[in-house]
Every structure is written in C-alpha cells, then in structure tokens.
Amino acid sequence: MDDRKYIDEAVNSFRVLLEEQLRRQDEMTKGEACGAEEGHAGKTGKPGPVVIGIAPGDGIGTVIMAEAEKVLRKLLADELDSGKAELRHIGGLTLENRLAKGAAVPKDVLDEIKKCDVLLKGPTTTPKGGSLESANVTLRRELDLFANIRPVQVPEEDINWMFFRENTEGEYVLGSRGIEIPGKLSMDFKVTTDAGTRRIARAAFDYAKGSGKTKVAIVTKANIMKKTDGNFSRICHEVAEDYPGIEADDWYIDIMTANLLNPAVRKDFQVFLMPNLYGDILTDEAAEIQGGVGTAGSANTGERYAMFEAVHGSAPRMVEEGLAEYANPASILKACEMMLRHTGFTDKADALAKALHTCLEKEKAVVVTGTVDGAKAADFGDYVLSKL
Ligand code: IPM
Ligand code: MG
Numbered sequence: 001m002d003d004r005k006y007i008d009e010a011v012n013s014f015r016v017l018l019e020e021q022l023r024r025q026d027e028m029t030k031g032e033a034c035g036a037e038e039g040h041a042g043k044t045g046k047p048g049p050v051v052i053g054i055a056p057g058d059g060i061g062t063v064i065m066a067e068a069e070k071v072l073r074k075l076l077a078d079e080l081d082s083g084k085a086e087l088r089h090i091g092g093l094t095l096e097n098r099l100a101k102g103a104a105v106p107k108d109v110l111d112e113i114k115k116c117d118v119l120l121k122g123p124t125t126t127p128k129g130g131s132l133e134s135a136n137v138t139l140r141r142e143l144d145l146f147a148n149i150r151p152v153q154v155p156e157e158d159i160n161w162m163f164f165r166e167n168t169e170g171e172y173v174l175g176s177r178g179i180e181i182p183g184k185l186s187m188d189f190k191v192t193t194d195a196g197t198r199r200i201a202r203a204a205f206d207y208a209k210g211s212g213k214t215k216v217a218i219v220t221k222a223n224i225m226k227k228t229d230g231n232f233s234r235i236c237h238e239v240a241e242d243y244p245g246i247e248a249d250d251w252y253i254d255i256m257t258a259n260l261l262n263p264a265v266r267k268d269f270q271v272f273l274m275p276n277l278y279g280d281i282l283t284d285e286a287a288e289i290q291g292g293v294g295t296a297g298s299a300n301t302g303e304r305y306a307m308f309e310a311v312h313g314s315a316p317r318m319v320e321e322g323l324a325e326y327a328n329p330a331s332i333l334k335a336c337e338m339m340l341r342h343t344g345f346t347d348k349a350d351a352l353a354k355a356l357h358t359c360l361e362k363e364k365a366v367v368v369t370g371t372v373d374g375a376k377a378a379d380f381g382d383y384v385l386s387k388l
Contacts, residue, residue, distance in 0.1 A: 003181060010179040010187075017174060021191050028195035031303075049083050050343045053116035055090040055109075057135075059314025060327035061122025067329035067381030068120060068336050074388055075340070075348045085345075088116055093135060095125045104138035113139070118339055119307040122332065123314035133176045136309075140167050145300035145307055146196065147203045148279060149338075152286040152296060155361060157263065161286055162213075163272045164204035165279025167300055169196045170228070172276045192228040192275065194235060201239035203301075204273040208246050215247045216240065219256050219274040219282065232275050253278045260285055287311050287331075294327065294370060295360065297334025299342065308339040318370065328368040329377045330360060333384060355387035 056065040072087060079085035092109040113119055126134040148167035153160050171190045178188035208216050218236045220229035233250055240248035259265050274282065287296035293312040300307040310331030318324055333356060340349035359366065366375045366383040
C-alpha cells in the first residue's frame, strides 16, 4: 500500500474514533443530567445475597486469589451460611480462553460478571502488541468503572495517600486503536472528555471532603500535553470551586515521581487526582514505597458496578522462574478489605484491616518477599486467618 492510501484510511478511521468518543462524552453528560443510576450491591441494602464474583485470572492470579477466597470464606462464614452473601466463581478470564475466543473479555464471561454485585479479580495477562486488548481495560470500559482508587500508607512516616486515577479514558481508551504506516510511523491517541474528567474530579474532592482532607494534588503534564492534560487540569480546578477549604494544587508528573522519593516532602501529600496513565505509573511507585506492589490493593468503581483487584499484573516472569507460589497475596487481601467496605460489610472490613496490620506492620512473623527466601502465599494466607 502506498503512503497516500494509509493516510486516507487513517483519516477515515480517525473520524469514526472522534464520533465514537463524542458520543461517549455526550452519553455521560446525559447520564449525569438524569441523575446517577442507583448504586449497586450491599450498600443499597437490596434484597437477596450480595453476590461477589471471584475471577482468578492467570499467572500469579490463581495463587493469590486462592488466599483471598480462603480469607473471605472465614470472614463471611455466617453470611454465606445464612444466604446474605454468595461467592460465585467466574471462569473464563484466563489468557488461554481469551485467546481462544479472540476476545479480551468473552461475552458469556462479561454477562456472568454483570450478574454479580461486585467482582474480585485476579491479575490477567495482556500480550504485548497484537490486537488482544487488556481484560482490565475492557472490564473498566464495559462496566464503566471510571474511578480507580488506590490507598497507600506508610504509618511510620505518617504517609496516608489516596490516589484517584481516571480509569476509562486518557491513553487507554483508544490504546489498541492507534494508526501505523509500517516501517515509517505510528500514532496513538489520548482522550480527555469534559464529563469524564468532572466525574473523577468530583469523586476525589468528595472523598477529600468526607475524610477531612485539605489538599488535592492534580497531577498532569499540562505543559506538554496542552489539550488533554491542559483541560483535565482546568476542569479539576473548576470542580474544586465547589469545595471551599480544599486546596487544589497543580503538579507535573515528572516532579511528582521525584517528590514521592523525597521523605522531606512526601508525607504532606494527601489526595492525588490524575489522568489514567500517570495514575497507573504513580501508583506502582507509591505501592513500592509502601513495601512493594504486592502490598497494594485497588478499587475500580462506577455508578453501578465495582471491581476490586491488586495494583500489579500477573507477573509472568515470576511464573517462568517457578516463583508463583511465593507471590504476595497482601495486595489482593487489601482489595478484599476495600470490597467488604464497599458492600457494607464494614465490621468484616475492619477485622481484615486489623489482621493485615498485625501481620504486615506489627508482628511480621511470616514475610513474603516474592523469592524462595520468603514465605509462600499460602503461609501468609494462613497467618492472616490465624488473626481473624
Ligand atoms: C493496573 C495495571 C493495568 C493498567 C494493566 C494490567 C492493564 O497495570 O491496574 O495498574 O495498566 O491499568
Ligand atoms: Mg499498573
């Protein structure tokens, strides 16, 4: 194909992308005007059990999810017995099945997930290149999980961070739909919508207000990405005007990654509000400061659905090196705590938080390091069980 043809094709597909994204933004705006859909799950006190979908994923996912299920079965023993809660296995999110079906999340699997109130999901592998989209990205989009919420704490340094990462747009929304003139150039797209930014900004400021925080750091690279990040920052400041007493500060992502490594300033940050990719990167850094990506949990929430997971991926390298059973389940156990809180099982969430604090911060009798020198995931799971 000559270059002219590539350009014509790209221009045509760009029009389609623009129309699609504009439609998405308009639908979000419409949704807002009608009022958010009624919340889901235990938090609404709906009749019937709170259905918790359990999708192990692949790689180290199956290992750490086994520990999560063990802990949930003990914590929720009475609720499972009396029919107030149900743990429902969702198969089919393995890489083999996704490749076989040629779908990031096969339709039947998505339908099953939508029947649950919340989903606890193990990490899923995304092949590099190729056309298979990440299962995470697909689920976040299909379930409209626009807020990725990631807490990070380092008590001995007085660090108590809460990250609000926009979860459905930015570099991710069209990440598998870039254009290419083979051997010559490639171009990906980044999208910021007005409605998409407003809703994540409101989530961050609502959280700040509700938890007595006084500062929100807006993290972008608006000096370079003038349209997408420039508008993200502007809209966040507009939203901030509705929250008197909460200071909204602009930071660039590069200096923010440096600041998180600076003990003299990092404890002063409270709430972070960021577009998708910066949030992805900064939360891995923050998790590492907390004790490793294996220690950090994450909530993906929208108006209707919610999905809880570890911040890290499926660690294929650990699997290849035969280290899967040494993976740290603390990350997914933290996600379980967030999930229990979200579904209204507050006392169970508190009990798990306390047990995790004892195991990870106070006693540290069983320590997982991700290597053969450390404990196995199952030993740590048993350790947590012994504290419940
Ligand atoms: C995360 C992960 C995902 C992401 C991957 C697995 C697609 O890194 O949840 O942070 O990039 O969002
Ligand atoms: Mg990540």
